[in-house]
Amino acid sequence: MTSIGHRFFIKLCRNSLSSRIIATKFSNVAVEENAKNVAPVSQPGKIQAALLKDFSGSLVIENLESPKNVQANEVLIDVHYCALNTSDTLLSKNLYTFEPKLPIILGYEVVGKLVEVGTEAEKNGYKIGDKVIALNKERYGGLAEKCLAEIGDIWKVPSVINSVDAASTLDNYITALVALERKVSIDEDDMILINVGISGISLAAIDLATNVFRAKVIGVCATEDGADLARKKGAFASLKYKDKKLLKQIEEIAAERDIKAIFDDVDGEYFKKVLECFTNVYKDATLKDLLRDDNFAVVVHHLSREGRIIIAGTATTMTNSHSEAQKGSFSITGFNLTEYKKRKPDVYRQAGDEILQFLEEGLITPSCSLIVGLHKINDALQFISENKSPGKVVIDIRNKEADAVKVTK
Structure with missing residues (x-):
């Protein structure tokens, strides 16, 4: 081999080695990024939730301890559906009217069944098994299999009302x-x-x-x-x-x-x-x-x-x-x-009662644009940011792996 050919061969080998090193680095980054977004296997005695841990990153699915020590004026909800509202999207990017303390479980418009009821809640007629909707606008926590809510923020949902409709309604x-x-x-x-x-x-x-x-x-x-x-x-x-x-x-x-x-x-x-x-x-x-x-x-x-x-x-x-x-x-x-x-909690409560009555009577029809499983939460956030749809995006907490389903109503 000539000296020129030898030098070319050495350069080719070096370039090939560099390409493999670069490719390996990209591959490792992709693996790490995918690992972040892969949901862990559910663990007995724990609940899964979508956590916001970093404003520049995606929400992360983790296994957490279930909420304990339900207070007298609280209930514990087994969450079936949680609406993903626009404020959740803005909070995830630190663009909302206040900066949340991290880590935080987003989601405040929740539909599910009561699994634990505080003494004050019981006096107000709530019992285990009741289907309810909660507006946790100050506490959040809805993007989880279970969440706590105060009795002033929950309403009983008539059995004839579809849960996805209920999750798409009350706040707006x-x-x-x-x-x-x-x-x-x-x-x-x-x-x-x-x-x-x-x-x-x-x-x-x-x-x-x-x-x-x-x-x-x-x-x-x-x-x-x-x-x-x-x-x-x-x-x-x-x-x-x-x-x-x-x-x-x-x-x-x-x-x-x-x-x-x-x-x-x-x-x-x-x-x-x-x-x-x-x-x-x-x-x-x-x-x-x-x-x-x-x-x-x-x-x-x-x-x-x-x-x-x-x-x-x-x-x-x-x-x-x-x-x-x-x-x-x-x-x-x-x-x-x-x-x-x-300022006017009684009017607020009454308005919620009226809306649920309108929904039960078929006078109103809430709009839902997308239903998607909890493990696809970041796809839902992107949908809100990019698609500019006025209809609700609802997260299916139980069917966690469900692919996005567009809804026309």
Whole structure:
């Protein structure tokens, strides 16, 4: 072999060795990454849960000790389903309104059966075996086989109600119901324009406004899929947001009900300013803003000679969810269910009772976009972040390995 050929052979061997070393490193990284995402085998006497341990990483499935020492005002729930809400997604990325202390089990909207009942809970009529839904908005812990909840945060679920429907309902619908009843006193003579964006709360508001209050609803949505869901809820008109066409489209729809004055001259400018407070969310807001669950807002009312138009739904983030931010000659009121519960717990409880009654009677139909097993939790988080669907994502806690199933309702 010539010296040139020898040097080429040595270089080739070195490059080949480097390639194998690099390939081995990549292979090891892939194995390590897969190992992190592989769920452990269940252990007797322990529960499985999805833990958020690092804001930059995925949720991790671990075997944990079951919650013990149930207090008098608490219950222990054997979790069947847990809704994965947008706040869970934001919390997992440390983008929410507060920073959670890690590690934490996310998930707060839970459906399951009681397996342990505190003495105070028992006095309030709860017993082992009851099917319940919990809104653990301050405690979380729902992405686990068992979780604790206080009696002020649980409701009995009638046996005729499907568990997935129950898991898809209470949080969004209580928020929408209280906002529509307490902030605008909506009735069947109203036309209400609801800016859906990608908000499940706004979709619930369409369902309630149309099928409970019998108002006429126009939906404005971020996507065609969202507009289709709004129509299925009963909106008599549903539009995908288009900046230059929206006002004209609304004017044409309103004309069918002889609502005209709000579009003329000064009134027209007034209505445009009101509308922009909601639709600006499409121009300026980030996904973080769109996914916030405390940016549901309502314009108290807008009167014209021919009728009343209410605007509600997703809006730019309110700095103080209970103060009225003045916008010219009108006010927009933000609404946050967690804060409202602290101020008016009785109204909060009553609203939950009413929503479950509406669901039992078939008046409302909650929207669920995806059902997936607990071990595929990170796929569900990605779905929320990327797909911008206003329907609920529900985690099947019992059927842990279940692949994602898209739901159309």
